Amino acid sequence: MTSHTDEVAEPGAGFDSRGMGLRIQKKLLGKMSSKSIAKHFIDETTSKVLDTTYKIIKEYSNKKDAEKMMKYLIKIVVKVGILYRNDQFNSDELAMAESFKKKFHSLAMTVISFHEVEFTYDSGFLKSSIEECRQLLHTLIDRHLTDKTKGRVDYVFQSFCDENLMDVIFAPEGKFRDLMANIVINLRKMMDEGNL
Template structure:
């Protein structure tokens, strides 16, 4: 059995082999979640972003990609980082929209949101106010967010997803990267961080971050 789905001019065929044995407790919802995950695996990162991520967040990710590419001097590494971020965001979104998180997991999500909000506010402050950059604070909160994300997905996603999460948070929590991104002497970086901060402020003011 196969189903064709079309999103933003992208057509994908989601196949479920006829001989594949479904779990005894399979439901329409569980099959729907599986279909969404299969769709995700078939779309490019840019196509996924257009479907699942708003324009403001998309601009933030674009600028993160530019800084990562400049820091690593590798388009391949920057592409990998962006792909892992998008896959993680979308998989969490699929689980959330299908009400698959337990009450305890929802509490962990609220905790994550609060810590991530503090992280974003700190990034804004570090950019807007001279001599406030605190790398140790960023590293600590990133580590806390990393641990919470692992707990949130523990009973839902595979080891591969855990590895993607580690890759993303370890990249941003690298002291050398943080110092590079916030170096006031690097005008090009400061311009990109400024654009990220402007979009972060939009999301914060709209209550989305």
């Protein structure tokens, strides 16, 4: 006669240690602070971009909005990273991830160009690129993450699509010029390191 624990551990008994491990990682993620998550999952250069983005959002809006956006953004990045590292994406989703990476790289190049080259800023083009990234990310996470997380994705991308924010960020003599210069330096570094 086998004990209850032996039955659970037997193949086909419905126990999936890998799936359970993934659920536990996601659950722990929900209980961790943004700074704690960032230390363990996000490299130094990406962290600098996020910190500078936080400063911009805080000054543009307020501390509460900036903290909420960074918390959501970090959780999204980490959850997608956990799914990827645990081989949860099928071949179609891996192709989608590659499309997202290329589109996001292109978006970063656009941001760099708009900052460095006067009179190139085009809010409509930028909003369209951000929206394409949002749609690709939604397709990638559709069968893996909750509606709550999908709502966070929408919140983050809609925040970056704020035309007034974009206008202020890319104003040639605007108050965020130095912070944007810092972001551009680190975006370039991320590209050099192969992280973007």
